[in-house]
Structure formats: structure tokens, C-alpha cells
Amino acid sequence: MNFQRNDFPTGFLFGAATAAYQIEGHQFGGAGSTHWDTFAAGPGNVVRAENGALACDHYHRFAEDLDLTRDAGMDAYRFSTSWARVMPDGRNVNPEGLDFYDGLVDAMLERGLQPFQTLYHWELPSALADKGGWANRDTCAYFGDFTDVITDRIGDRVASIATINEPWCVAYLSHFLGHHAPGLRDIRAASRAMHHILLAHGTALARLRDKGMSNCGIVLNFDHTEPNDADPDATQAAATTDAIFNRWFIEAITKGSYPTEALEGFAPHMPENWQDDMELISQPIDSLGVNYYTRHMVSADQGAVWPHAVSEDGPGDKTQMGWEIYPDGLRSFLSRLAHDYVGELPIYVTENGMAWNDHVKDGVVDDQTRIRFIDDHLAATRHAITDGVNVRGFFYWSLLDNYEWAFGYEKRFGLIHVDFETLKRTPKASYHALKSAIAR
Numbered sequence: 001m002n003f004q005r006n007d008f009p010t011g012f013l014f015g016a017a018t019a020a021y022q023i024e025g026h027q028f029g030g031a032g033s034t035h036w037d038t039f040a041a042g043p044g045n046v047v048r049a050e051n052g053a054l055a056c057d058h059y060h061r062f063a064e065d066l067d068l069t070r071d072a073g074m075d076a077y078r079f080s081t082s083w084a085r086v087m088p089d090g091r092n093v094n095p096e097g098l099d100f101y102d103g104l105v106d107a108m109l110e111r112g113l114q115p116f117q118t119l120y121h122w123e124l125p126s127a128l129a130d131k132g133g134w135a136n137r138d139t140c141a142y143f144g145d146f147t148d149v150i151t152d153r154i155g156d157r158v159a160s161i162a163t164i165n166e167p168w169c170v171a172y173l174s175h176f177l178g179h180h181a182p183g184l185r186d187i188r189a190a191s192r193a194m195h196h197i198l199l200a201h202g203t204a205l206a207r208l209r210d211k212g213m214s215n216c217g218i219v220l221n222f223d224h225t226e227p228n229d230a231d232p233d234a235t236q237a238a239a240t241t242d243a244i245f246n247r248w249f250i251e252a253i254t255k256g257s258y259p260t261e262a263l264e265g266f267a268p269h270m271p272e273n274w275q276d277d278m279e280l281i282s283q284p285i286d287s288l289g290v291n292y293y294t295r296h297m298v299s300a301d302q303g304a305v306w307p308h309a310v311s312e313d314g315p316g317d318k319t320q321m322g323w324e325i326y327p328d329g330l331r332s333f334l335s336r337l338a339h340d341y342v343g344e345l346p347i348y349v350t351e352n353g354m355a356w357n358d359h360v361k362d363g364v365v366d367d368q369t370r371i372r373f374i375d376d377h378l379a380a381t382r383h384a385i386t387d388g389v390n391v392r393g394f395f396y397w398s399l400l401d402n403y404e405w406a407f408g409y410e411k412r413f414g415l416i417h418v419d420f421e422t423l424k425r426t427p428k429a430s431y432h433a434l435k436s437a438i439a440r
């Protein structure tokens with residue numbers, strides 16, 4: 001890598017991120033069925049109908065995984081606490097689930113890793129999905145109850161709590177585009193989910209404030225969006241796409257409003273009196289998590305219904321996901337967020353990474369493309385810091401190869417290779433390169 005730890009401000013955190021369902025093994029420890037289990041069981045939804053039942057078996061191997069995180073010289077570890085593990089039916093507590101996270105947090109602290117918790121990284125208990133999931137307003141209050149339960153157990157030891165991971169994926173990708181659980185293509189359900197996921201954030205944040213927590217935020221994903229050509233309709237389509245993907249959540253949280261371009265489509269289907277929730281949604285946060293992966297080019301499709309837009313991957317080199325590698329987009333978002341929305345508020349890059357078709361050969365995974373990827377995105381982060389943006393840390397996605405949702409186990413994002421037959425962990429060349437760069 002072309003940087004060293006001291007190229008970043010003192011106290012800048014380097015870490016890796018994971019999420020519960022993608023690594024733990026949901027069949028263990030009394031966790032309840034989630035809407036991902038049922039989505040995966042439906043034909044054509046997930047590659048080979050794979051699910052998170054075993055995943056990386058982190059449930060039994062977390063000590064080894066955290067040893068590897070510590071040995072890489074990392075400062076922090078981003079993880080999520082599965083609602084369905086802690087409350088299998090979404091309402092009643094599973095003591096084993098609480099014990100697991102209690103031990104996990106202690107194991108991080110024993111290794112000198114700051115625990116960065118995310119409350120919801122997509123494991124909606126099936127019992128709540130049956131009642132309408134995120135289209136149902138009641139789910140927000142239930143999420144508040146889950147927040148209370150898990151925070152009462154581990155809140156005294158976590159460095160940071162993010163309420164929701166990537167609300168765009170929870171709401172739009174899952175209820176409008178149908179690519180993630182629950183796999184709906186329904187504008188009414190999508191409009192409600194777009195609002196309710198923010199109401200859940202606001203509800204959880206209020207519960208956390210009641211407990212005196214002052215290390216709270218949310219993790220949003222951003223996708224660099226540009227018009228594909230000079231056609232004014234393409235410019236409009238790109239603006240609408242940007243409003244849905246990049247502005248809806250951050251504007252609600254920081255300004256208490258939704259962008260007009262997005263409301264044009266959603267307003268007729270929104271829950272009644274949604275405006276009354278905006279005060280709760282826009283309570284101040286303590287930090288913002290930014291997930292960034294790629295750029296999309298947008299063309300107009302006036303023959304189609306709203307949002308009259310078609311997105312395609314940008315023209316540059318692609319990852320195994322087919323996503324364009326576009327580090328400038330990260331710099332641009334960090335600056336845009338500071339300038340337009342959060343000012344001096346601490347920002348963490350909570351996810352950035354790439355999938356590649358990695359193989360172990362003679363005990364080695366030589367992932368040079370990932371080394372360049374990380375280097376270039378950390379350079380973009382450094383540029384943003386030089387531009388005056390208050391970026392406090394960077395978490396690579398992901399520590400381990402894992403369950404990549406609708407793509408099953410096929411896409412490998414990890415710094416550490418996982419053989420899904422034997423579950424053997426093999427640190428990749430990128431793990432070793434990052435370790436050398438961030439060594440003290």
C-alpha cells in the first residue's frame with residue numbers, strides 16, 4: 001500500500017466490518033427464523049438457494065476471527081447484533097442470544113478492539129415479517145424494544161451504536177426492486193418502508209438517549225450517480241435517482257424533510273400523517289457511517305413509469321459484483337456530506353471493499369486488485385480529510401468472505417478467505433498489506 005498509519009490524523013481508526021447473518025451461522029444459539037431464511041427458500045431469489053444457516057460459523061469461531069482482526073493491527077471491529085438471535089419472534093428474549101453478544105463484545109475488548117455495533121443489519125424476525133415487516137408501522141416500536149434489550153446488556157461497553165445499516169437496501173432494494181428480502185416490487189410497501197425504517201431509527205435513537213447514550217448514529221449507503229448523456233431527461237432521471245438513493249435518508253435525518261424529486265413518486269403511497277414523524281427522525285446524531293462502493297450512470301426511460309430512469313454500471317474496471325471501481329466517488333461523497341448536511345460531525349467510512357474471485361494457491365491468496373482498491377479508496381479518504389472533512393475512521397468490508405445475500409457464497413469480499421467446505425480461514429495478500437501499512 002502507498003500509505004502509512006501516520007499519513008492519517010492521530011486517532012484515526014482502522015477496522016473491518018461484518019454483519020451477523022452473513023457470518024455467524026443462524027442455526028446456532030436459538031436464533032429465530034428471519035425473512036432472509038424464507039426469501040432464500042423461494043425459487044430464484046438467491047444463488048443456489050443458499051442461506052445463512054452455517055455461514056462462516058463465526059458463532060463458534062469468533063475468537064479466531066477476532067484474533068486475526070487484532071493481529072492485523074486494527075483498532076476497531078464493526079459487527080451487528082441480530083434481532084432474531086436476541087428475540088427469535090421479534091418480541092421475546094432468547095437469553096443465549098444475549099450471552100453470545102455479551103461474550104463477543106468482551107472478546108473484542110480483550111483484544112483491544114473498539115466495538116462498533118449496528119443494531120439492524122437485515123435479520124427481520126419472520127414473525128414480524130408475517131405482520132407486514134417494514135411496511136407495518138408497529139415494527140418501529142418493536143425495534144425500539146429490541147434496542148432496549150440489547151443495549152441494557154452490552155451498551156456499557158460499545159464504542160459506537162448505529163441504528164440501521166443501509167436503509168436504502170432495507171426499503172427500496174427490498175420492497176421496490178425486489179432484489180432482497182422480502183422481495184417485493186410494490187410502491188406502496190416501498191413508500192412505507194422508506195419512511196418506517198427512518199421512524200425505526202428515530203425510535204431507537206430516542207430509546208438510546210433515554211439511557212444516556214451519546215455515541216449513536218446511522219449507517220447510510222451512497223452511490224455516485226451521473227447522467228449517462230447530455231439529454232436533459234437523463235439529467236432529470238439522474239437527479240431523481242440521486243434523490244431516492246443518496247438524499248432521502250440523509251435529508252430526513254439532518255433536515256427533517258424528504259427531497260421533492262423522490263416524493264413525486266412516493267407521496268401518494270406514504271403512510272398518513274408521515275410529516276408528524278419527521279421531528280423524531282431528525283433528532284441530532286453523534287456520527288454518520290458512510291458505506292460507499294461504486295458509481296452508476298443513469299439514462300431516462302420516459303416510456304416507463306416513475307422514476308423514469310435506468311441505471312447501469314459505470315464504464316471503468318469492474319469487481320466480481322460487476323461494480324465499477326470508482327474511488328473519486330468516495331471523496332466526492334465525503335465532501336458533499338460535510339458541505340451539504342453534517343458539517344463538522346464525525347464521519348466514519350463504515351464500509352468500502354470489493355469482491356473478487358479469490359482462490360487459495362499454495363496457501364496464498366494473491367489479491368493484488370484488492371490491494372490497489374483499498375489503497376485508492378484510502379487515498380480518496382485522505383483527500384477528503386485534507387479538504388477539511390472530519391473523517392475519523394475506515395472499515396474495510398469485509399473481514400471474512402461471507403454470505404453475500406442474493407449472491408449466496410459466490411462473491412468474496414473478505415480480507416480473509418473462507419473455504420466454505422472446511423471453514424478454514426486464510427488471510428489474503430490484502431490482509432498482510434493492510435497490516436503492514438497500519439502497523440504502529
Ligand code: IFM
Pocket residue numbers: 019022166291351397403404405
Ligand atoms: O454485503 C453487503 C453488506 O451486507 C451491506 N453493504 C454492502 C455489502 C456488499 O454488498
